[in-house]
Amino acid sequence: MHPAPHDSPRIRLQANLQGLHERIEAARLRGPHAAEHAELIVVTKSQEPQIYAPLVAAGVRAIGENRVQAASARKPGAPPELIWHGIGHLQRNKAALAVATFDVFHALDSLRLAERLDAVLADASRSWPVYLQVNAAEDPAKGGWRPTEALGALEALASLRHLTPIGFMTMGAQAAQVSDLRRTFRTLREVRDEAVRRGVGDTAPSGLSMGMSSDFEIAIEEGATAVRVGRAVFAGVSMSDVSAPGADDGVGQPNGREPS
Numbered sequence: 573m574h575p576a577p578h579d580s581p582r583i584r585l586q587a588n589l590q591g592l593h594e595r596i597e598a599a600r601l602r603g604p605h606a607a608e609h610a611e612l613i614v615v616t617k618s619q620e621p622q623i624y625a626p627l628v629a630a631g632v633r634a635i636g637e638n639r640v641q642a643a644s645a646r647k648p649g650a651p652p653e654l655i656w657h658g659i660g661h662l663q664r665n666k667a668a669l670a671v672a673t674f675d676v677f678h679a680l681d682s683l684r685l686a687e688r689l690d691a692v693l694a695d696a697s698r699s700w701p702v703y704l705q706v707n708a709a710e711d712p713a714k715g716g717w718r719p720t721e722a723l724g725a726l727e728a729l730a731s732l733r734h735l736t737p738i739g740f741m742t743m744g745a746q747a748a749q750v751s752d753l754r755r756t757f758r759t760l761r762e763v764r765d766e767a768v769r770r771g772v773g774d775t776a777p778s779g780l781s782m783g784m785s786s787d788f789e790i791a792i793e794e795g796a797t798a799v800r801v802g803r804a805v806f807a808g809v810s811m812s813d814v815s816a817p818g819a820d821d822g823v824g825q826p827n828g829r830e831p832s
């Protein structure tokens with residue numbers, strides 16, 4: 573027997589997404605530094621490829637993948653409406669694959685990687701939106717520029733014509749206290765604000781990609797314009813049920829707009 577409509581895993585997925593959008597909006601309204609809009613990027617790295625169609629049916633367009641090889645293998649069979657965000661560390665020898673796979677890249681963490689990407693993009697005659705990864709928590713386990721180095725890195729990127737910096741990205745330290753997380757996200761916001769104030773780079777990089785399942789509400793209160801959430805999206809959703817025939821009872825069509 574198939575699940576009853578009220579138990580449909582696709583309905584649970586849609587309910588999870590609706591709940592997340594409500595939490596995002598509540599955090600945005602109570603945060604004195606919150607942005608006018610915060611995009612939800614659904615992290616699908618631990619899900620089976622069959623999840624993409626139900627996500628599109630639920631209105632999702634932006635998805636995040638950590639590993640470029642896995643994303644490259646998944647993308648051909650996924651709905652074309654999806655916008656692919658690369659959110660994990662990238663090795664320089666995979667630059668060409670990343671450019672061919674991702675629409676946006678959140679983890680630009682060194683000038684050497686930037687130069688390699690720019691060379692690949694020049695051959696492809698295209699530009700690529702990127703976030704500079706900043707180790708705002710100054711966590712030795714994480715990569716990226718230190719906050720004091722971020723504006724210098726942004727200035728250096730101005731000579732690379734095929735990368736388009738659109739903002740900064742960071743991650744909070746694992747098991748950090750709320751006060752530490754808030755300090756991390758505030759630090760990134762201050763880096764962004766100073767870059768905009770000084771006019772560093774060709775365009776103002778206004779984006780702040782920060783916040784995951786455990787801390788996205790704090791990140792939004794501190795100004796996040798994009799949050800990367802996976803676990804909270806898929807809570808209680810069984811992949812075997814999602815992919816079963818008839819498991820889409822009660823869900824809208826794939827051309828539905830992204831929930832807001």
